[in-house]
Amino acid sequence: MRATRALVHLDILKANISAIKKRVGENTRLCLPIKADAYGHGAVRVAVAGIRAGVSYLAVASIQEGAELRSSGIVAPILLLSLPIPEELNDIVASSLTPLVADIDFARQLSQAAGKQGERVGVHLKIDTGMGRIGCRPEASLELARSVAALPALTIEGCSTHLAVADSLEPSDLAYTEGQLDRFDEAVAAIREAGIDPGIIHAANSGAVVLHPRASYDMVRPGLLVYGYQPVPSRSQLVQTRPVMELETKIVFIKKLREGETVSYGRSWTAPSDTLIATLPIGYADGLPRSLSGRHQVLIRDRLYPLVGRICMDQCMVNLGPQSELERWERVVIFGPDPRGASADDVAQALGTIPYEISCGVNRRVPRVYIE
Numbered sequence: 001m002r003a004t005r006a007l008v009h010l011d012i013l014k015a016n017i018s019a020i021k022k023r024v025g026e027n028t029r030l031c032l033p034i035k036a037d038a039y040g041h042g043a044v045r046v047a048v049a050g051i052r053a054g055v056s057y058l059a060v061a062s063i064q065e066g067a068e069l070r071s072s073g074i075v076a077p078i079l080l081l082s083l084p085i086p087e088e089l090n091d092i093v094a095s096s097l098t099p100l101v102a103d104i105d106f107a108r109q110l111s112q113a114a115g116k117q118g119e120r121v122g123v124h125l126k127i128d129t130g131m132g133r134i135g136c137r138p139e140a141s142l143e144l145a146r147s148v149a150a151l152p153a154l155t156i157e158g159c160s161t162h163l164a165v166a167d168s169l170e171p172s173d174l175a176y177t178e179g180q181l182d183r184f185d186e187a188v189a190a191i192r193e194a195g196i197d198p199g200i201i202h203a204a205n206s207g208a209v210v211l212h213p214r215a216s217y218d219m220v221r222p223g224l225l226v227y228g229y230q231p232v233p234s235r236s237q238l239v240q241t242r243p244v245m246e247l248e249t250k251i252v253f254i255k256k257l258r259e260g261e262t263v264s265y266g267r268s269w270t271a272p273s274d275t276l277i278a279t280l281p282i283g284y285a286d287g288l289p290r291s292l293s294g295r296h297q298v299l300i301r302d303r304l305y306p307l308v309g310r311i312c313m314d315q316c317m318v319n320l321g322p323q324s325e326l327e328r329w330e331r332v333v334i335f336g337p338d339p340r341g342a343s344a345d346d347v348a349q350a351l352g353t354i355p356y357e358i359s360c361g362v363n364r365r366v367p368r369v370y371i372e
């Protein structure tokens with residue numbers, strides 16, 4: 001196996017899930033978003049570890065993601081968070097996925113497809129209370145519920161909404177989230193009053209798990225927190241989690257550079273004095289963003305060393321200083337849970353992005369190694 005690997009600490013994942021369960025309480029179920037290959041961690045292994053840790057629902061974005069889980073033998077309910085196109089309806093039924101339903105037209109087509117296969121499909125109604133993405137308007141939710149309840153091959157198993165600014169402490173954002181939850185409560189109450197069972201009520205992403213206990217309802221859908229990153233860094237004490245992914249590599253070459261000599265494409269870095277340069281077999285094609293050139297420090301043993309020069313497609317360089325006892329083949333941590341080194345969140349912050357993009361960006365050619 002190559003030196004560059006993504007260690008996936010399933011023990012940390014399980015501890016993170018326990019911390020979330022403690023926060024939301026015994027009676028709230030956990031839905032684990034494992035879209036985008038579990039945010040880059042590997043969907044099947046994360047799903048199995050999550051279920052063992054007490055997760056009751058999984059969530060994916062595409063039918064293919066759901067089908068892959070089914071073919072690996074996973075039987076837990078799988079929510080489909082994004083809307084499919086009509087050609088995919090048969091596959092939803094065949095893979096026993098649980099889609100979100102946002103309009104009557106789609107619900108009818110789905111019911112027909114299910115009926116033809118002699119199956120029933122459980123669905124969750126999606127109510128748009130202010131995300132502006134998918135979902136029916138709150139005032140249309142009762143009519144949608146009535147129509148879906150009347151369809152022969154569909155069963156309403158849940159009602160959900162999605163929050164746009166649940167991770168923000170800005171007073172106007174806190175108020176916006178409260179408004180979203182008020183509209184959601186009203187819509188669900190109307191469905192109940194009409195004698196229709198709304199099923200499992202859920203709204204909370206990671207931000208809401210931390211900041212809006214009111215949004216926990218019957219089930220929460222935190223992704224980021226499960227993978228160990230904080231949606232609201234200043235409130236990290238509320239649900240303590242650690243990063244699950246550790247991106248590591250090894251030093252494959254060490255050489256001495258003389259003062260004035262340069263490193264990598266574009267010669268953007270010049271040795272200010274004689275120094276030792278280590279080469280690492282990891283580059284932007286592995287998911288180490290090129291824009292991180294000159295803006296990152298790696299952890300070797302217990303010290304940080306700066307990346308120097310441009311990050312190449314498959315390799316990058318580290319300045320070890322004028323003298324070093326470090327040797328070739330030494331382990332190098334790019335990011336991970338060790339507090340002495342950077343996390344994917346630190347990388348994201350250096351680049352003005354979010355940790356989701358960093359963990360999802362670790363390329364498929366980087367083998368995932370699972371630590372139980």
Ligand SMILES: *Cc1c(COP(=O)(O)O)cnc(C)c1O
Pocket residue numbers: 033035081162204205206207221222223224225
């Ligand atoms: C991705 C997703 C989540 C999880 O969001 P996090 O910010 O990772 O907690 C929850 N709900 C929906 C609908 C999503 O698409």
